[in-house]
Amino acid sequence: MPQQVKAVIARAKGAPVEVTTIVVPDPGPGEAVVRIQACGVCHTDLHYREGGINDEFPFLLGHEAAGIVESVGEGVTEVVPGDFVVLNWRAVCGQCRACRRGRPQYCFDTHNAEQKMTLLDGTELSPALGIGAFAEKTLVAAGQCTKVDPAADPAVAGLLGCGVMAGLGAAINTGNVGRGDSVAVIGCGGVGGAAVLGSRLAGAAKIIAVDIDDRKLETALTLGATHTVNSRTTDPVEAIRELTGGNGADVVVEAVGRPETYKQAFYARDLAGTVVLVGVPTPEMTLELPLLDVFGRGGALKSSWYGDCLPSRDFPMLIDLHLQGRLDLGAFVTETIGLDAVEQAFERMHQGDVLRSVVVL
């Protein structure tokens, strides 16, 4: 029987989000219905509400979530009812050209549920990132459910579903930060903060946090930054060079998504160093760099999609490290809120007051 549940939707461009009743179908072949326990509020949800992603309103928002599998459709082998899962937006297909070459972390044909969730009048919803988890229950492809240790707090575990994984992965997967490396992270919100934490996990010797907000720099220190630079008052390129013997950092993670901060990252890295762009730019942004500098400085200029994570490999491992007290994922949960407070959470995010507000159900 299709079920009626409470959920947060964005009905029209720019309009405040609203709590309403939606219809969740029974899972079809390859699908699962998940009872959501927690879902973080991410910038991307706000982008959907503002019409910045596409025009397919109404959107069912929310995508950084953890919960319990309630029911599964025909042919599902990955999970069974009762499993504690983190939802992901990279259910790898196993067959696209990336998967066939053994690079499933880049899968170009990821899965979502085939059936649509709807409003009571039958209007089809577009779930954010194919998830839609500001809801008591949601319908996803079974491959979007990654089983992790149920001892983890859902409010913490769910954050691996997007921003925190993006930041951790930008450092450990894309940037390949290793023992003894120097790392600089530009922009220390939820994503950049996670890049700081990931760099510490990977054994970086020097971790330089850069932000324009002192509150973020203080948090970065608790996450493992060894030095901080407020780039509103100090030239970050000079400061990073000074802190690295005049050379620049081995890896610089850009977690803002702007041309000026990308340029800072480009010039703040050592010769043959790596820049990782994990911040997401907007369509009108362009970048101009002397081509000779691109050549002459060598190294690697990389982008990090979802931290180049492979959910089945990375989520259980990171949750285990967290449960062992070796990875403070709890530091990202600034506040827990109800489904009815998502609009206020957007405002707090906009003011820079939070790393993550997490809806708990």
Ligand SMILES: NC(=O)c1ccc[n+]([C@@H]2O[C@H](COP(=O)([O-])OP(=O)(O)OC[C@H]3O[C@@H](n4cnc5c(N)ncnc54)[C@H](O)[C@@H]3O)[C@@H](O)[C@H]2O)c1
């Ligand atoms: N690549 C991915 O898969 C992926 C996934 C999730 C989010 N993101 C992107 O990562 C970026 C960061 O997300 P977030 O959730 O951490 O956002 P956030 O708002 O929490 O953090 C952004 C941080 O950047 C700082 N900042 C802003 N302008 C700056 C500047 N000029 N110099 C230095 N610092 C500056 C802010 O003070 C803030 O601390 C966004 O662009 C987001 O869309 C990417």
Ligand SMILES: [Zn+2]
């Ligand atoms: Zn694939």
Ligand SMILES: [Zn+2]
């Ligand atoms: Zn997100």
